[in-house]
Amino acid sequence: MTPPRFDATRRRVIVICMCAGITTLLDQSVLNIAIPALRTSLHAGTTGVQWIVAGYSLAFGLALVPGGRLGDVHGRKGFFLAGLATFTAVGAVAATATHPGTVIAARLLQGAGAGLVNSQVIGTIQDVFTGQERARALGLYAVTSGLAAALGPPLGGVLIAAAGPDPGWRLALLLNVPFGLATLVLAARHLPPPRSRTHHTGLDPVGLVLVGTLALVAMVPLIQVPATGRAAAAWALAGCAALVFLPYWQRRYARSGRHPLLHPSLARSAPFALGTVVAMAQFGSSIAASLVLTMFLQDGLGLSALGGAAVTLPSAVAMGLSSALAWRVVRRLGRHTVTVGLALGMGALLASGLATLWVPAPLLPGVLALTQLCTGAASGLTVSPNQALVLRHAPPEAAGVAGGVLQMSQRIAASVCVSAVSGVYLHTAARGGALHHRSSYWHASLTLVTVLGVALAVSVLRGTRKDISAQEPVRTSDDSNMALRNGT
Structure with missing residues (x-):
């Protein structure tokens, strides 16, 4: 069975959505590799670093549901363009900052712009695509976003190695500007025009x-x-x-x-809730794991930014390959594909943590590169299949809000995981010495294994449920409101 092919109009739409995912998530993942250089250049403390990293997810999460609602009510194109323009312009401010507070403020504004953009992306995909085309489009968007997150550290490492630490981290943060400008031009020309939604105007x-x-x-x-x-x-x-x-x-x-704001069918949907929990745990743990690994490779092992990026590169390659094959696995295993991916991810995290305790320093980068290969394969089997499973339960008139709720939940999880796990690592590693860095990374890995363990348990529970919602037509908002007024 071959995946469905898109016509020319739909191809342009999905390309724009994929470009938006690359632009907003590449920026965050590049920052991970640039944090040590940024911290030294701006003399940022531990709390400042946590705000620089997690503040983006905070603002991103806060903007998603309002952004989705605004797009559902007033059309998506204008909000997409406004959010992306804000994101791109403020990125230049962050790259030229001379004080940690300026970077924090810029990252908060960037997060708000990215949240507004991404809520429109999910809603646009829900509007333009149906059936198997929608599942494939959501999968392509999820895969592109995941690859952007995985490719950020290698790209940032190359820039920092070529230009040096201080100009390097600034160039890394400027990467989003050309991507953002190109996506703005494409979106202005090819995104569907706003549709009138006079029947649904309340916010x-x-x-x-x-x-x-x-x-x-x-x-x-x-x-x-x-x-x-x-x-x-x-x-x-x-x-x-x-x-x-x-x-x-x-x-x-x-x-x-x-x-x-929250469509009644979403509030009653157990599959939507369970899938959202899985997405939260997977996304939050992956973002935190990438950040902590980057800090360990540079601060604990003394690798250059380029050397650290080389260790993380196998994750991007493996995710790309496994994502391309994930739909074949889904045909055989169904929703259990997500469970397999989560189990593999837990194993990879546990192996990387144990390696830092036992493997000699000269061999450790190679071993961690192998565990990153498994981590990328696990993400490819988890991200797009789970997203497709979750969003299939969203009615068309709440597509933007459903995508916003899902992504907001992921951003909350990312902010919590990054803050908590980086705090565990930084406060323990501050005692100094390579052994403390190894111990810190082990404890951070155990924390992340626990988070993925929760996701695995929820995924197993979801696999045992009979999904009756897939057999029933999704109610419209008017049907759902009538049901609520009648107490059903």
Whole structure:
């Protein structure tokens, strides 16, 4: 069975979506390899580094659901262009910064722009493609994003090796500018024009505030380490209040005849919820693992940026190959493909952590490159199959919000994982010495193995459920609101 082919119009749309994924995720992954040079150049402390890395995911996550909602209501093209223009312009500011605070502020704005763009990407794919074409388009977008994340460190390593640490990290952050400009031109010419959606104009501002509060509560206390005493209690109280009030508000908003932020069919869909948990754990652990490995290779083993990038390159190659073959595996194993990928990823993380404890330093980069090969293969088997499984449950009129919820959840997970795991590594490694770096990496790896273990358990649970939602037609928003008003 061959995958479906797109016509010329759809090919242009998916190319633009893939370019957007490359632009926004390449920028973040390049930063991972540039962090040691940036930290030295700007004299950034541990908290500053955590904000530079995790602040992007914070703003990205906060922008996704509002961005998806705005695209669902008013059309996607204008918000796509505005978000990408902001992302590209602020990238130049980050690259020319002379103070950590400037980089932090720029990364927050970049994250907001990237969130606005990516929420429109998922909604556009849902609008333009149907059936097997949609599954393939989502898979291509996920694969492209994953490859961008994996290729960032090698590209950044080459720039830093060629130009030196201080100009090198700035050039690495400027990589997004040509990609962003090219994507802007393509999107302005070829993205579908905004469609009138006069039947669906409410934005549910209270729902937006509540979802934003939940995102902040999940991410900020872990970035601003440590949150203790009254601060921790205040964050916990705000989170509990938003979590309790959100479902009540969504039901009340629907009973009034309006359209709630979170589509009722999403709230009731166990497959959507379980798949989102899997995506959160996989994405968060992969981003954190890449960052910690990069810091260990340069700070712990003393490798250059280029040497560290060479160790991570097999991950990109393996992900590309396994992603290309993933649809064949899905034909045989179905949703269990995701479970296999998660198990392989856990094994690769555990092996890399054990290697840092036992393998001599001269041999360690080669061993870690082999574990990266397994990590990339695992990601290819996990990312696009899981995303396709999750988004198949989204109704057309909530496509942007569904994509926004999924990606926001992933960004929350990335921010939490990056903050927590990098904190474990940095605070332990600060004691000095190669042995401390090895021990720090081992403990960080164990933490990430635990995160993937949760995803594996959820994936197994999902595999045992009978997916009745795939056999039933998805309700429209009007049907769902009527059901809520009737109490069903």
